[in-house]
Amino acid sequence: MSLLLSGEAVEVAYGDIAVVRGVNLEVREGEAVAVIGPNGAGKTTLFKAIAGMLALRDGSVRYAGARIDGRRHFEIVRQGIVYVPAERELFPQMSVLENLELGAYSCYGARAERLKFVLDLFPRLHERRRQLAGTLSGGEQQMLAIGRGLMSRPRVLLLDEPSTGLAPFFVSEIYRQFGQLKREGLTILLAEQQVPHALGFTDRAYVLENGRIHLSGTSNELLGNAEVQRAYLGMA
Amino acid sequence: MFAILLDGIVQGLQLSLMAVGITLIFGLGGVLNLAHGQIAVVGGIVTALCIGEGLNPVLACAMGVLGSGVLGLLMDRTLLVPAYRLAGEERLLLGLLVTLGLSFVVNGFLDVRYPTVALTLRLPTPSFALGEVTVRTASAVVALIALAAFGLLFAFLKLTLLGKVVRSIMQNEVGAGLCGINPARIRTLIVVLSAMMAGLAGVVQGLFSSLGTELGNEFTSFALIVAVIGGVRSVNGTLVAGILLGIVNAFASFYVGAYLTLLILLVTAAGTILVRPQGLFAFRT
Amino acid sequence: MRIVSERTALAATAVVLALVPLALGGSPHFLRIATLMLIGMAYAVAFNIIFGHTRQLFLCLGALAGASAYVSVVLTMKAGLSPWLTMPLGVALAAALGGAFSYVSVRRGLGVIFVGIVTLVFSMIFHNLVLGLREWTNGETGLETKGLGPAVLAGGLPAYYAILGVLAASALVYHALMRSRAGRAFQAIADDEFAAELAGINVTAYKVLAATVGSAILGVVGVVHAYYGGFISPTIYALGSIDIVALVTLLLGGMGTLLGPVLGGVLFTLLDELVRPLGRLNVMVYGILIIVLVITFRHGFVAMLRKRLKIHLP
Numbered sequence: 001m002s003l004l005l006s007g008e009a010v011e012v013a014y015g016d017i018a019v020v021r022g023v024n025l026e027v028r029e030g031e032a033v034a035v036i037g038p039n040g041a042g043k044t045t046l047f048k049a050i051a052g053m054l055a056l057r058d059g060s061v062r063y064a065g066a067r068i069d070g071r072r073h074f075e076i077v078r079q080g081i082v083y084v085p086a087e088r089e090l091f092p093q094m095s096v097l098e099n100l101e102l103g104a105y106s107c108y109g110a111r112a113e114r115l116k117f118v119l120d121l122f123p124r125l126h127e128r129r130r131q132l133a134g135t136l137s138g139g140e141q142q143m144l145a146i147g148r149g150l151m152s153r154p155r156v157l158l159l160d161e162p163s164t165g166l167a168p169f170f171v172s173e174i175y176r177q178f179g180q181l182k183r184e185g186l187t188i189l190l191a192e193q194q195v196p197h198a199l200g201f202t203d204r205a206y207v208l209e210n211g212r213i214h215l216s217g218t219s220n221e222l223l224g225n226a227e228v229q230r231a232y233l234g235m236a
Numbered sequence: 237m238f239a240i241l242l243d244g245i246v247q248g249l250q251l252s253l254m255a256v257g258i259t260l261i262f263g264l265g266g267v268l269n270l271a272h273g274q275i276a277v278v279g280g281i282v283t284a285l286c287i288g289e290g291l292n293p294v295l296a297c298a299m300g301v302l303g304s305g306v307l308g309l310l311m312d313r314t315l316l317v318p319a320y321r322l323a324g325e326e327r328l329l330l331g332l333l334v335t336l337g338l339s340f341v342v343n344g345f346l347d348v349r350y351p352t353v354a355l356t357l358r359l360p361t362p363s364f365a366l367g368e369v370t371v372r373t374a375s376a377v378v379a380l381i382a383l384a385a386f387g388l389l390f391a392f393l394k395l396t397l398l399g400k401v402v403r404s405i406m407q408n409e410v411g412a413g414l415c416g417i418n419p420a421r422i423r424t425l426i427v428v429l430s431a432m433m434a435g436l437a438g439v440v441q442g443l444f445s446s447l448g449t450e451l452g453n454e455f456t457s458f459a460l461i462v463a464v465i466g467g468v469r470s471v472n473g474t475l476v477a478g479i480l481l482g483i484v485n486a487f488a489s490f491y492v493g494a495y496l497t498l499l500i501l502l503v504t505a506a507g508t509i510l511v512r513p514q515g516l517f518a519f520r521t
Numbered sequence: 522m523r524i525v526s527e528r529t530a531l532a533a534t535a536v537v538l539a540l541v542p543l544a545l546g547g548s549p550h551f552l553r554i555a556t557l558m559l560i561g562m563a564y565a566v567a568f569n570i571i572f573g574h575t576r577q578l579f580l581c582l583g584a585l586a587g588a589s590a591y592v593s594v595v596l597t598m599k600a601g602l603s604p605w606l607t608m609p610l611g612v613a614l615a616a617a618l619g620g621a622f623s624y625v626s627v628r629r630g631l632g633v634i635f636v637g638i639v640t641l642v643f644s645m646i647f648h649n650l651v652l653g654l655r656e657w658t659n660g661e662t663g664l665e666t667k668g669l670g671p672a673v674l675a676g677g678l679p680a681y682y683a684i685l686g687v688l689a690a691s692a693l694v695y696h697a698l699m700r701s702r703a704g705r706a707f708q709a710i711a712d713d714e715f716a717a718e719l720a721g722i723n724v725t726a727y728k729v730l731a732a733t734v735g736s737a738i739l740g741v742v743g744v745v746h747a748y749y750g751g752f753i754s755p756t757i758y759a760l761g762s763i764d765i766v767a768l769v770t771l772l773l774g775g776m777g778t779l780l781g782p783v784l785g786g787v788l789f790t791l792l793d794e795l796v797r798p799l800g801r802l803n804v805m806v807y808g809i810l811i812i813v814l815v816i817t818f819r820h821g822f823v824a825m826l827r828k829r830l831k832i833h834l835p
Contacts, residue, residue, distance in 0.1 A: 072418070102404050325633050334816065337807075344804030509642075513629070
């Protein structure tokens with residue numbers, strides 16, 4: 001499996017304060033990789049930097065061999081990296097269909113086929129397709145955000161805390177769908193606080209604390225790691 | 237009574253036409269354009285100059301609207317660039333001050349160069365009968381123009397991809413970026429569109445009565461009031477607010493007099509901001 | 522960096538301004554210009570407190586000053602009361618209005634822009650009230666105030682020094698305010714209002730304080746302006762006459778600084794005189810100036826002097 005996305009010595013700062021420092025990470029094509037860590041560890045900052053929404057103070061981000069740090073975030077979408085933020089950032093007064101349609105902006109011609117794919121994946125969205133996005137439940141909005149992201153045929157999906165605010169039932173459901181996406185070859189980078197789900201689903205994982213990579217390894221290794229168990233899995 | 241109502245609706249449509257540009261630029265670009273009235277006046281003056289050169293009136297109006305559009309384009313590509321680099325409140329503030337400066341520049345220039353130029357468009361038949369009511373042809377034409385303009389605008393926003401992109405940016409600029417949309421180009425389009433609506437409003441004023449270089453600030457003020465009451469981010473709200481305020485204005489002027497009417501409108505505007513800042517009539521963008 | 526203390530700056534400025542009439546060679550025309558310059562500086566001090574330090578975009582400076590002026594003049598003229606009685610009334614009105622706008626805006630959580638729009642609307646309301654209540658205000662034509670106000674404001678050197686006194690008092694109020702706990706609160710609020718609130722600073726109280734003090738100064742200057750100028754009308758207190766002057770003065774001089782209003786006032790007056798032969802084209806110059814200043818010269822003359830001379834001027 002070839003290296004698709006990587007970050008070298010990534011440093012991101014807000015003003016003078018470095019929020020992410022010296023982060024090295026790699027994602028190979030077809031892999032699912034998790035970034036876990038406590039609140040405020042810098043997961044969202046790291047993801048936003050990869051997606052081009054924040055500037056790097058130091059280091060670089062490479063995608064398919066070329067550097068992408070410094071590119072504008074809407075350009076990076078066209079290259080095939082789609083970021084789905086925890087806040088979802090939907091268009092509240094537009095319908096589910098319209099939201100999805102706009103997700104296909106960068107490959108508008110193929111939207112019919114992509115729409116079918118997404119609605120098959122998320123039958124709930126198909127039921128609610130004419131409903132305004134602002135009136136959907138939390139779980140449905142999350143699905144819509146992911147669905148919208150998928151509309152542009154991404155090669156890499158950056159999912160930021162997709163389980164936030166979701167009922168356990170919904171969480172299981174979306175992770176089922178993530179599994180299907182992975183089987184279809186999508187590369188997934190996932191930031192999560194729901195560690196059991198994240199480690200159960202992904203191949204490899206990084207533990208981010210205070211802006212630095214604290215631990216890394218295969219997800220199975222980390223599941224067995226005593227520190228991870230204590231800190232994130234609630235086992236004494 | 238009916239005559240006053242009709243008059244009010246037509247006036248209201250003109251108000252909406254004036255105000256929608258402000259709503260579009262604020263909702264999309266996050267900038268309050270205080271030079272809006274001046275852009276409208278430029279449209280009217282260009283039209284008047286063209287007519288003076290013997291150009292066909294309809295073509296002259298088109299030139300006027302285009303002229304406003306060009307001014308809007310220049311403004312967006314030069315003056316507003318520093319504002320777009322900022323975000324949120326900083327952008328609002330810089331945009332407000334820069335457009336304020338522009339309003340002065342345009343005012344000053346027009347005042348000195350064309351102090352006596354005014355646009356007055358007379359129609360061949362000043363009025364006609366609609367049932368029992370005598371209708372000013374000008375009013376009918378204005379209503380048609382305004383309705384056509386709004387019709388086209390709504391069709392654009394609701395039905396075309398570009399229109400949906402515009403709405404998406406207005407509803408969530410971050411979200412639009414996540415879809416691969418580059419807001420900058422769309423912003424320029426909207427600024428030009430809004431400038432042309434302003435130019436149209438200026439030309440329409442020439443139909444109603446007359447448009448002179450000194451009307452710039454008054455236009456901006458009225459546009460601002462209507463946009464605020466209707467909802468600075470909502471195009472629907474602006475249309476409804478304009479028509480309603482036009483009706484209120486017509487009736488109040490008739491019964492109570494111009495000053496008091498204006499005061500009522502102003503107090504309503506202030507009250508709206510204090511009670512419901514998103515606008516009294518803001519619903520789907 | 523050498524630091525110039527605020528007291529030194531204040532004293533030096535007062536002395537320099539006090540000596541200005543000597544340099545003018547007794548010309549009443551230039552004295553009048555210099556006196557109006559002082560008035561402009563005082564307006565800028567008020568705006569500095571309201572906007573420069575607490576980011577409340579009051580676009581109704583002229584309206585507040587004018588409200589104070591009209592109340593005082595009309596009461597003196599029509600009710601025959603002494604100006605020394607009516608002036609405080611005008612000031613009280615301005616302060617109350619300014620404080621009220623601030624209070625309501627903070628309570629409603631209005632952003633900078635909406636405060637701007639509300640105050641802009643208020644200035645339009647003021648303008649229309651003055652035009653509408655023409656039996657009292659004489660509408661657009663205005664009212665003559667010659668001989669109406671305190672004798673010291675009638676003109677010439679006494680007026681210059683009296684108004685210099687007003688300016689000095691305003692600057693002293695500014696200085697005292699900024700050195701007190703309020704000043705530190707203003708700084709915190711300007712940096713990050715939300716964080717200041719979390720840190721336990723009563724943002725509402727301090728913003729209202731800044732607005733009230735600033736508006737009170739506006740009221741004083743407005744009323745002094747009325748009796749000195751010999752004439753009041755809606756145009757004198759219009760947006761384009763007062764708000765713009767205060768804004769450009771502060772932009773030129775430097776917001777949030779003590780010397781900003783003074784340096785800005787001098788620069789603005791010089792510019793105004795330079796531009797006078799252009800006639801009505803001066804409006805265009807102001808516009809270009811605002812644009813250029815706001816984009817490139819954001820921090821004003823004081824900041825530039827600080828960098829060049831390596832002295833920390835207040």
